[in-house]
Amino acid sequence: MNGKPLVSIVSAGLSKFGKREGLYARELFAEAVKEAFDRCPRLEPKRDVKAMFVGHMGESYEHQGHMGAAAADWTGLLNIPATRTEAACASSGAALRSGIYAVLSGLADVVLVGGVEKMTHRSTAEVTEYLAMASDYPFEQWHGITFPGLYALMATAHMHKYGTTETQMAQVAVKNHHHGTLNPKAHLQKEITLEKALTSRPVASPLKMFDCSLITDGASCVILTKPELAGKFTDQPVHIVGTGQASDTIGLYERETLTSLQAAKLAARTAYDMAAVKPENVDVAEVHDCFTIAELIAYEDLGLCKAGEGGKLAESGETRLGERLPVNTSGGLKAKGHPVGATGTAQAYEIYLQLTGQAEQRQVKNAQTGLTHNVGGSGATATVHIYRSNQQ
Amino acid sequence: MSTLEPFTIEQFYKFIAQGKLMAGKCQKCGKIHLPPRPLCNNCYSQTFTWTPVPSKGKLLTYTVIHVAPQQFQHLAPYAVGIVQLENGAKLPGMITGTTQLRIGMDLTVDFTACDNAQPWPQWPRYCFKPT
Numbered sequence: 001m002n003g004k005p006l007v008s009i010v011s012a013g014l015s016k017f018g019k020r021e022g023l024y025a026r027e028l029f030a031e032a033v034k035e036a037f038d039r040c041p042r043l044e045p046k047r048d049v050k051a052m053f054v055g056h057m058g059e060s061y062e063h064q065g066h067m068g069a070a071a072a073d074w075t076g077l078l079n080i081p082a083t084r085t086e087a088a089c090a091s092s093g094a095a096l097r098s099g100i101y102a103v104l105s106g107l108a109d110v111v112l113v114g115g116v117e118k119m120t121h122r123s124t125a126e127v128t129e130y131l132a133m134a135s136d137y138p139f140e141q142w143h144g145i146t147f148p149g150l151y152a153l154m155a156t157a158h159m160h161k162y163g164t165t166e167t168q169m170a171q172v173a174v175k176n177h178h179h180g181t182l183n184p185k186a187h188l189q190k191e192i193t194l195e196k197a198l199t200s201r202p203v204a205s206p207l208k209m210f211d212c213s214l215i216t217d218g219a220s221c222v223i224l225t226k227p228e229l230a231g232k233f234t235d236q237p238v239h240i241v242g243t244g245q246a247s248d249t250i251g252l253y254e255r256e257t258l259t260s261l262q263a264a265k266l267a268a269r270t271a272y273d274m275a276a277v278k279p280e281n282v283d284v285a286e287v288h289d290c291f292t293i294a295e296l297i298a299y300e301d302l303g304l305c306k307a308g309e310g311g312k313l314a315e316s317g318e319t320r321l322g323e324r325l326p327v328n329t330s331g332g333l334k335a336k337g338h339p340v341g342a343t344g345t346a347q348a349y350e351i352y353l354q355l356t357g358q359a360e361q362r363q364v365k366n367a368q369t370g371l372t373h374n375v376g377g378s379g380a381t382a383t384v385h386i387y388r389s390n391q392q
Numbered sequence: 393m394s395t396l397e398p399f400t401i402e403q404f405y406k407f408i409a410q411g412k413l414m415a416g417k418c419q420k421c422g423k424i425h426l427p428p429r430p431l432c433n434n435c436y437s438q439t440f441t442w443t444p445v446p447s448k449g450k451l452l453t454y455t456v457i458h459v460a461p462q463q464f465q466h467l468a469p470y471a472v473g474i475v476q477l478e479n480g481a482k483l484p485g486m487i488t489g490t491t492q493l494r495i496g497m498d499l500t501v502d503f504t505a506c507d508n509a510q511p512w513p514q515w516p517r518y519c520f521k522p523t
Binding site: 124125126132138140142149152153156160202204253258 | 401405427452453454455456457458459460461462463464465467469470472473474482483484485486495515517519
């Protein structure tokens with residue numbers, strides 16, 4: 001592999017993230033898709049878009065499955081092949097991957113990939129139950145282990161093995177909330193202090209409320225095409241130069257290690273090799289900070305630091321906007337929000353903005369190479385994508 | 393083979409109800425499966441024997457859950473952990489009988505169901521107690 005573009009992103013869209021009362025998932029999805037169409041006036045949607053993949057995790061929220069067809073119907077793309085992809089919180093990372101398969105297969109020249117989730121109309125107890133469905137039922141859910149509980153099990157193990165502290169985890173929350181203040185589409189746009197994070201109420205020890213991502217409504221999408229066709233639609237494409245996806249045991253308890261995600265490491269290795277990119281070449285990254293500990297483990301699994309040094313990297317401030325390697329400039333799942341099915345392509349949306357110089361007040365200067373890291377469940381699915389600007 | 397109980401998760405819990413912790417052992421490659429599986433993920437054999445698993449082990453990691461789904465709210469806060477049993481197999485579950493949790497502590501599987509509030513699928517819920 002030599003880092004050649006696999007596919008090109010010619011447009012992207014994101015709904016406002018937050019508590020979107022009175023809207024159905026398909027309506028939120030239409031909001032994201034309209035932005036993507038408006039950004040790309042040379043695209044004629046009904047003529048050009050040949051297939052759609054839509055990440056959506058749960059039927060339980062709206063008593064609605066079959067989101068692929070519903071999304072095509074509500075976005076004026078009726079009759080094209082439209083398929084829902086489900087890989088828990090990596091559902092739209094899997095949609096993006098599926099879109100790449102479709103374009104590279106030659107079956108569809110232009111593919112819309114995205115994701116959506118409508119969550120906030122449900123109680124915290126209900127959402128806790130629905131999210132837990134991404135874990136192992138007979139040995140995890142059955143024993144009362146929640147989703148925050150699974151990441152808490154990893155956090156306890158990481159603290160014990162490497163000396164990672166609750167303060168280092170809280171620093172991820174403070175940073176990502178700061179980035180969220182710079183993103184008008186973020187669910188929460190306010191700074192938090194370290195003290196506030198550290199004294200928030202317990203969810204699953206050692207994780208507290210401010211270690212957890214938000215229950216959010218939102219939708220996202222990107223439009224993919226063959227690199228040789230990108231110029232037909234835009235003068236400013238972003239190229240995907242590496243893609244990796246891997247799986248692991250559905251139950252956390254069966255893994256060889258509790259302090260890293262093997263699927264993420266495998267997906268990253270595949271994507272880096274394909275892209276001919278090394279971790280130190282990455283200018284901006286969106287990682288799956290469903291919990292603060294997950295961002296620390298992501299730093300390690302992606303090779304942004306050594307195993308066990310994620311806490312120290314967070315503490316150093318180097319992953320803050322304006323520093324060496326800004327991570328989660330969008331605010332991440334922590335502040336932008338985590339409508340689970342939408343997260344993977346929402347990360348791709350942020351990297352698209354960064355690599356086309358459209359990220360406004362949170363723009364990373366001269367960003368040329370970007371990375372997204374999307375995790376499903378407690379790590380049973382991971383997707384990693386690497387992006388390059390058209391200038392490079 | 394036909395006289396043996398099926399190597400399924402349901403059968404694992406039927407043994408739990410009898411106070412037994414049982415794993416499947418692949419007759420072809422020797423791999424021990426806890427939980428049991430009807431298809432060996434190592435060699436694809438479908439032939440197994442039941443083998444007892446030691447009920448003592450050490451705590452690998454733990455958390456105390458405060459925010460719980462509806463059916464567990466009456467228990468919250470409650471402790472859960474992953475225990476590595478003496479044969480190396482790992483099993484998650486609730487930890488009762490202590491609030492002094494630490495990695496490496498000795499725990500034993502307790503077959504007295506911690507809670508039977510949920511009607512389906514009517515499995516007994518084993519838990520761990522200090523040895």
